[in-house]
Amino acid sequence: xxxxxxxxxxxxxxxxxxxxxxxxxxxxxxxxxxxxxxxxxxxxxxxxxxxxxxxxxxxxxxxxxxxxxxxxxxxxxxxxxxxxxxxxxxxxxxxxxxxxxxxxxxxxxxxxxxxxxxxxxxxxxxxxxxxxxxxxxxxxxxxxxxxxxxxxxxxxxxxxxxxxxxxxxxxxxxxxxxxxxxxxxxxxxxxxxxxxxxxxxxxxxxxxxxxxxxxxxxxxxxxxxxxxxxxxxxxxxxxxxxxxxxxxxxxxxxxxxxxxxxxxxxxxxxxxxxxxxxxxxxxxxxxxxxxxxxxxxxxxxxxxxxxxxxxxxxxxxxxxxxxxxxxxxxxxxxxxxxxxxxxxxxxxxxxxxxxxxxxxxxxxxxxxxxxxxxxxxxxxxxxxxxxxxxxxxxxxxxxxxxxxxxxxxxxxxxxxxxxxxxxxxxxxxxxxxxxxxxxxxxxxxxxxxxxxxxxxxxxxxxxxxxxxxxxxxxxxxxxxxxxxxxxxxxxxxxxxxxxxxxxxxxxxxxxxxxxxxxxxxxxxxxxxxxxxxxxxxxxxxxxxxxxxxxxxxxxxxxxxxxxxxxxxxxxxxxxxxxxxxxxxxxxxxxxxxxxxxxxxxxxxxxxxxxxxxxxxxxxxxxxxxxxxxxxxxxxxxxxxxxxxxxxxxxxxxxxxx
Amino acid sequence: xxxxxxxxxxxxxxxxxxxxxxxxxxxxxxxxxxxxxxxxxxxxxxxxxxxxxxxxxxxxxxxxxxxxxxxxxxxxxxxxxxxxxxxxxxxxxxxxxxxxxxxxxxxxxxxxxxxxxxxxxxxxxxxxxxxxxxxxxxxxxxxxxxxxxxxxxxxxxxxxxxxxxxxxxxxxxxxxxxxxxxxxxxxxxxxxxxxxxxxxxxxxxxxxxxxxxxxxxxxxx
Numbered sequence: 001x002x003x004x005x006x007x008x009x010x011x012x013x014x015x016x017x018x019x020x021x022x023x024x025x026x027x028x029x030x031x032x033x034x035x036x037x038x039x040x041x042x043x044x045x046x047x048x049x050x051x052x053x054x055x056x057x058x059x060x061x062x063x064x065x066x067x068x069x070x071x072x073x074x075x076x077x078x079x080x081x082x083x084x085x086x087x088x089x090x091x092x093x094x095x096x097x098x099x100x101x102x103x104x105x106x107x108x109x110x111x112x113x114x115x116x117x118x119x120x121x122x123x124x125x126x127x128x129x130x131x132x133x134x135x136x137x138x139x140x141x142x143x144x145x146x147x148x149x150x151x152x153x154x155x156x157x158x159x160x161x162x163x164x165x166x167x168x169x170x171x172x173x174x175x176x177x178x179x180x181x182x183x184x185x186x187x188x189x190x191x192x193x194x195x196x197x198x199x200x201x202x203x204x205x206x207x208x209x210x211x212x213x214x215x216x217x218x219x220x221x222x223x224x225x226x227x228x229x230x231x232x233x234x235x236x237x238x239x240x241x242x243x244x245x246x247x248x249x250x251x252x253x254x255x256x257x258x259x260x261x262x263x264x265x266x267x268x269x270x271x272x273x274x275x276x277x278x279x280x281x282x283x284x285x286x287x288x289x290x291x292x293x294x295x296x297x298x299x300x301x302x303x304x305x306x307x308x309x310x311x312x313x314x315x316x317x318x319x320x321x322x323x324x325x326x327x328x329x330x331x332x333x334x335x336x337x338x339x340x341x342x343x344x345x346x347x348x349x350x351x352x353x354x355x356x357x358x359x360x361x362x363x364x365x366x367x368x369x370x371x372x373x374x375x376x377x378x379x380x381x382x383x384x385x386x387x388x389x390x391x392x393x394x395x396x397x398x399x400x401x402x403x404x405x406x407x408x409x410x411x412x413x414x415x416x417x418x419x420x421x422x423x424x425x426x427x428x429x430x431x432x433x434x435x436x437x438x439x440x441x442x443x444x445x446x447x448x449x450x451x452x453x454x455x456x457x458x459x460x461x462x463x464x465x466x467x468x469x470x471x472x473x474x475x476x477x478x479x480x481x482x483x484x485x486x487x488x489x490x491x492x493x494x495x496x497x498x499x500x501x502x503x504x505x506x507x508x509x510x511x512x513x514x515x516x517x518x519x520x521x522x523x524x525x526x527x528x529x530x531x532x533x534x535x536x537x538x539x540x541x542x543x544x545x546x547x548x549x550x551x552x553x554x555x556x557x558x559x560x561x562x563x564x565x566x567x568x569x570x571x572x573x574x575x576x577x578x579x580x581x582x583x584x585x586x587x588x589x590x591x592x593x594x595x596x597x598x599x600x601x602x603x604x605x606x607x608x609x610x611x612x613x614x615x616x617x618x619x620x621x622x623x624x625x626x627x628x629x630x631x632x633x634x635x636x637x638x639x640x641x642x643x644x645x646x647x648x649x650x651x652x653x654x655x656x657x
Numbered sequence: 658x659x660x661x662x663x664x665x666x667x668x669x670x671x672x673x674x675x676x677x678x679x680x681x682x683x684x685x686x687x688x689x690x691x692x693x694x695x696x697x698x699x700x701x702x703x704x705x706x707x708x709x710x711x712x713x714x715x716x717x718x719x720x721x722x723x724x725x726x727x728x729x730x731x732x733x734x735x736x737x738x739x740x741x742x743x744x745x746x747x748x749x750x751x752x753x754x755x756x757x758x759x760x761x762x763x764x765x766x767x768x769x770x771x772x773x774x775x776x777x778x779x780x781x782x783x784x785x786x787x788x789x790x791x792x793x794x795x796x797x798x799x800x801x802x803x804x805x806x807x808x809x810x811x812x813x814x815x816x817x818x819x820x821x822x823x824x825x826x827x828x829x830x831x832x833x834x835x836x837x838x839x840x841x842x843x844x845x846x847x848x849x850x851x852x853x854x855x856x857x858x859x860x861x862x863x864x865x866x867x868x869x870x871x872x873x874x875x876x877x878x
Contacts, residue, residue: 339747339750339751342747342750342751343750343751343752343753346751346752347666347754349817350665350666350669350817351664351665351666353815353816353817354665354666354668354669354815354817354818355664355665357665357810357811357815358665358668358669358773358777359665361777362777363776363777364776364777364778365775365776365777365778366776367771367772367773367775367776367782370775370781389776
């Protein structure tokens, strides 16, 4: 298993400019174990599609089609609505209707799509007749909904939406929950602004791995691949561990890098405006003005009074007040001590006096049995030094004890006297100091009242305070400038380096943790490719960056480097491989539904099409209860790709719906 | 505090409490023998009176509270003078004899003192025992011999008992009619007392007394 704390320790060793907890904060990931490659064992299966509407010709559309587990084929001539049908299915599953051709969209009034996720049956019902798209998701089959009519129980409605946007969002949330998908993020820049734009993958993005459109056969995932969305689809479908963490830290790094760019930019701007040397010059001249003014002021001051005397008096006052406070504190401390001593003294004196009385008392009664003590017992105590009651040995301690108490009392008395004398002395000292302090105060007040009568030039005072304010402002500017130049940007730089390091670290660990699953996927894709007749591909390699590469004649080729005919088969092989990974090993999160639109139009030769058809047939035979493939084609060869009852064949010039 | 300075002081204090706060026994009563002259009831009462002797500040506070409760019954001027004298003599500092807080308030074991007072024939001690062997209804009788010793020797010839005698009289005057439990309830109204953890010394309330004194008499102690 991956250990976050090990990662922190490893990285901390390399970047000791940060404390360990700083590194921890920087690399904190809220949900490091979010990803799991273990299959949810959920598959998506389309059961039935009903389309109602009216074409612009006035022809009523009442299309209803059942789909089956396994391989389904829809055969019709090009331009007769196969793609539209698939796009309507996409609409039903994702809420995205943008790809449906505008004219076809106008025909549609109602779309009902019944599908299964695992054992549960759902139906999306979309009403397009009004101004706004209304969408409902039921936990019911179409037949059950039709049977219930208006009386359908509210509990079987998962959501109801009134806008396109809501419908799309709710469908995404629903599917995300079912398949443990989530959105992966990336940032992008823009010429118009210095800020970053945040983007994220959506259910629509992941749907690219279900719906293979004919325009996309030259790419594995997407035509225009912003922010490596293709790679993100694969990461999500495989559920590779640490994917969330990598994505999270990459985001963070991008934002920090952006802050740094911003800062650099601002600094450049500032530097253009502020010339530090000029500032320093200005500051020096202001300081000169200030000291000149202050000198003038002092001179005026000295003319009218003795500033030196004032200063020394203030100092003296402070000193004497300090001494006064010290003496008061000392007195309080001594008083406490005296209290303690007196307390002890009282106790000992009482003890001595009471003891003298009590210890000479005659023992008359046994406290246990309340009998009078007999005189012979008393005799025994005297002669044998044994207690007359319990016969324990008696220690002859009383004279010594008394002496000890006497000595202690004398000591305490002396101590009390000393303390009292010391307190007296302190009281005297405090009085003296207080008098001195008062005298100083009177003299100072005299000088202060003189000051008030001295004429100052108000203008000078204003100028001085203005100058001081200017000085402070310039000093601040200089300080900020030097601050911005050094610390912050360096720190950001270091942080970015740490993040980059961590991302690399996580990537290599992810690869290590995913070794087995990637290896299995490679093998599955290879065997499918070979079945498809691409025998010159001798190995499939998934690179560190999750690029799928194909070994041909000793050369590793990327998908884009394959020929068109090869690409189609490699792509289908790849997706079959993904589905088989789940079926055979219980790994990955592909929904095991594949909609293949018009595979191999012109560029694939007939022989290859026949082998394609036979492979689909083979899949139908082996896995018909484990996956679903819907193929739309205009090619005769593919009509035989499945069992005949799963083939919808339209005749010449006939529309699908 | 080592043992040396608290062997006989405690004995004397408890003895004086028993003496000053006990009642004459009705001569016609048949419940006790002739030589028992006075009777004192309940150990709790000993403990609570002892507390007031040992904490002059608490005593002052109680007196002030008494004044607040019912001014008509009490001589305001006398209370003022008593408290002033307690504080002038610095009693809360030098006379305070710390007591531990126990389950039922201030408490200190006095069994050995009682045993001593019994053996020297000052008192006779009676109690009942319940089924669990626990003593209850503790009664202390002062013997004729004991009373004679207290009156003729202790109070007359031992100077340092004077303070205790005066203090007992003062407490008796204002709180003498209260039982141990009533005294305890009064003492529990003090937050400092009630909130003292078990087995820790109860702290003084000098500041509270000073504040209350000021608010009642309008002058500082």
